[in-house]
Amino acid sequence: MAVLEVRALSHSYGAKTQLQVRAVNNVSLRVEAGELLGVIGHTGSGKSTLIQHFNGLLTPSAGEVLLDGENIFKDKQTTHAARFRVGLCFQYPEYQLFEETVYKDIAFGPRNMKLADDEIDRRVRKAAQFVGLPDALLNKSPFDLSGGEKRRAAIAGVMAMEPEILVLDEPTAGLDPKGRDTILNLVENYRKETGSTVILVSHSMEDIARLATKALVMNRGEAALFGTVDEVFSQGEKLVSMGLDVPAVTRIFLSLHARGVPVRTDVYTTEQATAEYLRLLGKGARV
Amino acid sequence: MIRDITIGQYLSGTSFMHKLDARVKIVCTFAYIITIFLCKNFWSLGLMVAFAALMTLLSRVPVRMLLRSLRPVAFILLFTAVLNLFYTKTGNVLFQWKFLMLTDKGLFTAIFMAVRILSLVSVSALLTYTTTPTALTDGIEKLLSPLKLIKVPVHSLAMMMTLALRFIPTLIEEIDRIMSAQKARGADLETGGFIQRAKALLPILIPLFVSAFRRAYELAFAMECRCYRGGEGRTRMKQMKLGVRDAVTAVAFVALIAGVVLLSRFFPAVI
Numbered sequence: 001m002a003v004l005e006v007r008a009l010s011h012s013y014g015a016k017t018q019l020q021v022r023a024v025n026n027v028s029l030r031v032e033a034g035e036l037l038g039v040i041g042h043t044g045s046g047k048s049t050l051i052q053h054f055n056g057l058l059t060p061s062a063g064e065v066l067l068d069g070e071n072i073f074k075d076k077q078t079t080h081a082a083r084f085r086v087g088l089c090f091q092y093p094e095y096q097l098f099e100e101t102v103y104k105d106i107a108f109g110p111r112n113m114k115l116a117d118d119e120i121d122r123r124v125r126k127a128a129q130f131v132g133l134p135d136a137l138l139n140k141s142p143f144d145l146s147g148g149e150k151r152r153a154a155i156a157g158v159m160a161m162e163p164e165i166l167v168l169d170e171p172t173a174g175l176d177p178k179g180r181d182t183i184l185n186l187v188e189n190y191r192k193e194t195g196s197t198v199i200l201v202s203h204s205m206e207d208i209a210r211l212a213t214k215a216l217v218m219n220r221g222e223a224a225l226f227g228t229v230d231e232v233f234s235q236g237e238k239l240v241s242m243g244l245d246v247p248a249v250t251r252i253f254l255s256l257h258a259r260g261v262p263v264r265t266d267v268y269t270t271e272q273a274t275a276e277y278l279r280l281l282g283k284g285a286r287v
Numbered sequence: 288m289i290r291d292i293t294i295g296q297y298l299s300g301t302s303f304m305h306k307l308d309a310r311v312k313i314v315c316t317f318a319y320i321i322t323i324f325l326c327k328n329f330w331s332l333g334l335m336v337a338f339a340a341l342m343t344l345l346s347r348v349p350v351r352m353l354l355r356s357l358r359p360v361a362f363i364l365l366f367t368a369v370l371n372l373f374y375t376k377t378g379n380v381l382f383q384w385k386f387l388m389l390t391d392k393g394l395f396t397a398i399f400m401a402v403r404i405l406s407l408v409s410v411s412a413l414l415t416y417t418t419t420p421t422a423l424t425d426g427i428e429k430l431l432s433p434l435k436l437i438k439v440p441v442h443s444l445a446m447m448m449t450l451a452l453r454f455i456p457t458l459i460e461e462i463d464r465i466m467s468a469q470k471a472r473g474a475d476l477e478t479g480g481f482i483q484r485a486k487a488l489l490p491i492l493i494p495l496f497v498s499a500f501r502r503a504y505e506l507a508f509a510m511e512c513r514c515y516r517g518g519e520g521r522t523r524m525k526q527m528k529l530g531v532r533d534a535v536t537a538v539a540f541v542a543l544i545a546g547v548v549l550l551s552r553f554f555p556a557v558i
Contacts, residue, residue, distance in 0.1 A: 055471060057467055083470065087471070088471040089471075090464065090468045096465060098490045109472040112475065157472060
């Protein structure tokens with residue numbers, strides 16, 4: 001059974017005024033346990049609004065969100081419980097740090113779950129280990145950390161709640177390539193080790209291509225494409241028409257195809273590109 | 288709830304009120320507020336209300352927007368009205384039930400207080416609805432400029448006000464974002480007693496202050512990079528000029544004040 005299912009979800013801001021904006025329009029999707037769903041879309045495509053429904057922060061104007069088959073907006077308790085079952089880490093999460101020490105800040109979520117002290121301690125240390133924060137940093141003030149460390153501490157704060165689904169909104173925004181790789185690797189390791197479901201919002205197609213098992217493309221509040229990564233990336237032209245940046249290799253193969261070279265256009269990783277190139281060479285085609 | 292705050296909101300437009308000089312509008316608003324407290328009978332009060340209605344008409348601000356600015360004061364309004372209604376013990380008794388006593392004077396006082404607060408708030412709202420924050424602070428700076436003679440840092444004060452107004456929406460957005468982030472970590476902002484709720488605000492206030500200071504530093508750097516050195520020798524792109532419109536308004540206001548004074552003299556005070 002799908003761990004998360006969204007049925008015909010719509011959300012409007014400023015309802016009943018002239019300024020009404022339909023941020024999310026009739027979106028449906030299913031995520032199976034242990035998958036990594038990549039959500040791609042432009043700024044203002046409704047990605048952030050959509051994911052805030054997964055843990056009940058926003059209430060949909062229409063439609064429902066099911067966790068393990070149960071509608072989270074059924075009653076108040078269920079909605080509140082969804083906050084801990086779906087860990088949501090916002091964009092630039094380092095701006096939510098507030099405690100005196102990194103340790104206390106990571107413990108904020110577990111403490112709100114009213115867990116026992118030794119359980120909190122176990123979770124904080126485990127989360128810190130996942131994001132690669134050494135013990136020496138745990139007793140420092142979060143404001144003394146470097147930018148990348150702050151980001152990782154904030155992500156650990158969400159991981160420490162040990163949610164069934166971890167939702168990360170642009171976790172690599174504003175980081176240098178090295179910091180970006182660190183974050184993406186730790187997300188991948190976290191998923192492999194804990195077996196939890198991860199939803200990753202990003203506008204980097206390369207990141208999604210590398211990590212995701214399924215992809216959702218949002219365009220003007222609607223789910224333009226949803227399916228396995230292969231299915232979504234095989235529609236390179238459609239992605240380009242939505243103004244999305246497809247991986248560089250896909251772009252090359254799309255333009256080769258446009259020039260009449262008989263190549264596949266559903267290539268999105270370097271490995272696939274190499275294989276396709278070798279296939280062409282074998283056939284003796286002029287590239 | 289945070290989005291309901293309309294203080295300092297500006298509605299763009301090209302009406303008579305929008306085109307008035309900010310200085311004239313500020314002075315007139317103050318004059319209006321003082322005059323409304325001089326009204327002691329229904330004739331003068333009626334004249335003031337009619338004038339406020341005329342200004343609203345000239346501003347083309349939708350009545351709905353004006354009513355929205357009154358929402359935050361609704362409680363104060365009700366509170367003062369009820370208090371005045373039953374605490375005035377002079378005048379003719381209209382109604383009595385146990386310790387509750389209602390006199391005609393109490394009734395009038397309640398009406399007067401309510402109308403005064405209503406017109407006071409709506410006229411000030413009209414000022415901010417029709418004046419851009421920049422024009423408003425420029426106006427204040429010009430009006431206060433004589434104080435420079437006694438070494439009051441008028442320019443800095445005006446600049447501070449402009450910046451403060453500019454950052455209200457930014458900080459509201461920031462609060463929204465931080466609140467969502469902490470709620471996602473299970474922060475409980477709605478339940479618990481007073482102390483508990485105050486404590487629950489810390490995870491929001493600390494990041495808010497941190498980011499406010501960060502923004503302040505960034506802004507200060509940006510201003511210095513553009514060679515901002517305070518008001519000394521600074522010229523303006525938009526010069527403020529008084530026109531016929533402003534003269535008409537000033538005359539109308541003098542007439543209004545004279546009218547109120549005369550009406551107060553010829554008709555007996557009811558409160």
